[in-house]
Amino acid sequence: MLATVQTPNRQSPSASWHPAIGMTPHPDAPSMPELMDAQEMIVRGDRDEEIIAQGDLARYCYLIVSGCVRTVKLMEDGRRQIGEFLFPGDLFGWEALAEHDFAAEAVTPVTLRRYLRRNIEARADRDRDFARRLREIAAGRLRAGRERMVLLGRKTASERIASFLLEMAGRVNPNNRASVELPMGRADIADYLGLTIETVCRGLTQLRRRGTIKVERANIVICDRCALGAAGCEVVH
Amino acid sequence: MLATVQTPNRQSPSASWHPAIGMTPHPDAPSMPELMDAQEMIVRGDRDEEIIAQGDLARYCYLIVSGCVRTVKLMEDGRRQIGEFLFPGDLFGWEALAEHDFAAEAVTPVTLRRYLRRNIEARADRDRDFARRLREIAAGRLRAGRERMVLLGRKTASERIASFLLEMAGRVNPNNRASVELPMGRADIADYLGLTIETVCRGLTQLRRRGTIKVERANIVICDRCALGAAGCEVVH
DNA sequence: CGTACTCTTGACTCTAATCAAAGTTGGTGG
DNA sequence: CCACCAACTTTGATTAGAGTCAAGAGTACG
CATH class of the missing domain: 2.60.120.10 (Jelly Rolls)
Structure with missing residues (x-):
């Protein structure tokens, strides 16, 4: 829980007044x-x-x-x-x-x-x-919060996982939505989706076995964007 | 799905331009x-x-x-x-x-x-x-949304129900927090808490049998506010 | 090269959903 | 005023989906 200080060219004397992070x-x-x-x-x-x-x-x-x-x-x-x-x-x-x-x-x-x-x-x-x-x-x-309430309150585990991948595909790297380098680990994903780590893994495995995605640790490749949308109950307009 | 029109003393000619509600x-x-x-x-x-x-x-x-x-x-x-x-x-x-x-x-x-x-x-x-x-x-x-995400993502059925009663006790009638006249039916409660009607009923019954609340249809009397707080994982400061 | 994580898979359990049916309540019309 | 009906609530029995516990597989790093 330590913080790194970015040091450009001059040092501030009042650099330590924040409780958590030096700066x-x-x-x-x-x-x-x-x-x-x-x-x-x-x-x-x-x-x-x-x-x-x-x-x-x-x-x-x-x-x-x-x-x-x-x-x-x-x-x-x-x-x-x-x-x-x-x-x-x-x-x-x-x-x-x-x-x-x-x-x-x-x-x-x-x-x-x-x-x-x-x-x-x-x-x-x-x-x-x-x-x-x-x-x-x-x-x-x-x-976004209301959308997440639907996810947390009403979606199944696999639906949550599919929705999550689509969300991240749109946010992490908007240029290439077919491949996502997830910055967070499985535990974070689980705590984001209201699931356990194991259930997240199983959900990813299921999507992988169906050929919808490829999984390699943090790197997810979306092979079948439509199937993923359907699995996540994406609303089409 | 019809709407009633409040008619004070004069009538507007442009009263019907809203798609859903006359006014x-x-x-x-x-x-x-x-x-x-x-x-x-x-x-x-x-x-x-x-x-x-x-x-x-x-x-x-x-x-x-x-x-x-x-x-x-x-x-x-x-x-x-x-x-x-x-x-x-x-x-x-x-x-x-x-x-x-x-x-x-x-x-x-x-x-x-x-x-x-x-x-x-x-x-x-x-x-x-x-x-x-x-x-x-x-x-x-x-x-409020973040608080609800904890409820929907991480709380058990009985915890959600207890939290819900406390929330409503604070909002419906802030004067008398010991008794709540719930304006909504069980189906609405279920859809608010991400549960089914049956689970909501069973949760209420459980709290009633423990003597924490009294239930009479929409009217809920909170007998043991502390126990209810504990059952809902209320954070004490 | 070994240690510590993180991730994945498997076996089993348990909570809440589903299915079903029996009370309750309130409104309507006879 | 009472009987009937529809909607809502409660309870019970069973099932299914996700959690828990446990162990093995990969990886990263010192």
Whole structure:
């Protein structure tokens, strides 16, 4: 759970004020969306590193520059539910109240751009396009959430797995949707889909035996996109 | 699937332009939150009436004045997932893109205040407090959604039922949390919790036999709030 | 080269779904 | 006012799908 510090050319004396991650200001970081003030910082995190802890004071939010992040909710007895996997361009943590109600962890090594939440709010107050953009982001998340409730509440194990592969095929590498390099392990997939590791494996095996996909650890090749859509109860319009 | 028209003292000639619900403008309707322009209307809906259909052009959104509404997503084979139950003061449908991605139906007879979505957007653009309020609403929904993912993905049937009763106890009648008059039937509860009707019944029976609750059709009395919290894996802070 | 993971497969168990039927309740019309 | 019907709820018996437990196969890394 340690953090790596990106060190561009100058070192900030106030680099250690974040509870979980060491960091350094970085003046000319990539500006994925049409963001933002000064005071933002580039933050790096190793695999499995905690970026936000559940219950953290919600001072910051983050934009993913590279890598993959999972949001996690943990029950007291250890049961775990992953809320979403996030990818470059995704903003998270802005929608908190006083405290973050979920943890965010690096699935792969990540580069993040960190913002003060109050700066986000301030910018939303004075910039209507930005505010509108925030509403769109929120709307998108709400839609995705409803779709996931159908998955978690009503789909069978194999349907969940097929849906998952299609979702990842669209998100991980939008250029080549026929092949996915999954950044997360089977345990994460299971906790995302409300299943166990074993059931995820069996589901993948089943799809492989049918010739719908090829599986080689993290690398999934989608051989029959239609069959996968059907297996995942994809709604055709 | 018919709609009742509230007829105050004057009749609008343009009263029938909504596909699903007949309606009449009403100049002095209750103004639950700090809303809004003219052009809003009071709409009434009977039990089980469809307010928004999945795929509807997203022109309107609604504020609940009285009654209870469910948001529904339907799979092609009929499996159903209820996203949320909404109560007076709740706004829904504002977070759509071009089309509504879910249906909204009246659980009980409802009174709604209808707004043009573009008016909401316009008001958000020029009124920063209103925009902020919208963000807060969205944030609340996102939080609730994550909590529900834990429920749907990781909780057992009895845990879901206990959690549900506590949630409703807090929402239906915040004054008296010891007794809940559930507005929805067992089928709706089942589709909200990702269970079957039978499992919901058995769960309630189990809680009743333990003396945790009393059940009389829609009326639930919570006898042992602590036991119910424990049964629902309520997180204590 | 061995150790520690992660992934996969198999055998068995158990929770919740399915199928079936018997209460309850509320509304309607005689 | 009462009887009947339809819808909803509850309970029981059985089944099926996913979880648990256990062990083996691959891989990555020191």
